[in-house]
Amino acid sequence: MKKLLLTTLMTLSLFSLNANNKIEKTPYLSDNGCRDYAVAAADAEEDAYGEFGCSEEYFDTAMWYYDLCNDSGGADAMLEPVFL
């Protein structure tokens, strides 16, 4: 009986760990500071090159920085964007 209880508890804890991992891996729910980074970078780009022509231009640019940040492992790994 004890064995059965122990196995059940272990399985449940494993499930809960997996669930946590899933949340972390779900795109758009993970953060690493990338949301703030992307919005700040898009804003800086707008200062450098002028206002975005439409909402979609803003979306595309912010998502580009967001993906770049996530691919680099988070906002801590990112440098401030430079606009030539």
Place this chain on the structure above:
Amino acid sequence: MMKKILFLISCLLFSFISISQNLNIEVTYQKALKKYNDETSNPPKILKGLNYLLKSNKESAIFTFEKSLQIDGANQRFVGRGGGKGVYYKNLKDTIRLEQKETVDGDLFLISDKYSKYNWTLSKESKKIGKYICFKATTTYQEFNPIKKKMTNFNIIVWYTPEIPLPYGPAGYDGLPGLVLESRNGSFYFIASEIKIKDSSLNKIKMPQKGKKVTLQEFNIIINKKMESVFGKNFYEKFKKNKKGN
């Protein structure tokens, strides 16, 4: 002397008439960048790999980005800056103006917009682009930005040539008494690099059909919702508030 002038005028008239009757052109545009606040006389920098094609026949035109292997990662994000993402379609006969766009998350839209979008101010200022004499035209338009929750002003400058009497241009900058060979929206330019006037076969232009049909206003609201699903509700206001606080 008089004979020479007469000859030149008849040559010009002949080329005008032949183009008007033909109306089959293919124009390649390159996207270029020069910061909007750069007041030097330096030309805008061509962004490698960002080429676009405008095709037209007697009654319609289509403008698309040409995918290229030459494009580098940094330039990739400029495909749609200053316009140019997706497919732009205009039909003079049926007065249709459409844009077909795929969002970054893969949804396809067919966006209808005002047929005569721009109210142009024509100027006498001229310059030569390639072998064509072009005239300057400017316009300002306002659009509500649902992300920023405010009206945004845009100033567009174009150079069009009455020598090619077609009311088309890059990224929907059109409606002028001649083909637009150069346009500028903020820091981003479209510059014609090759113009082919076809003599024989008609350009076959198909109206884009695929995608969810929406108006431009509806599309902007959808984009705002997509952004909020990633960055959180009212993210832009929060960001601006934090920026002011720092």
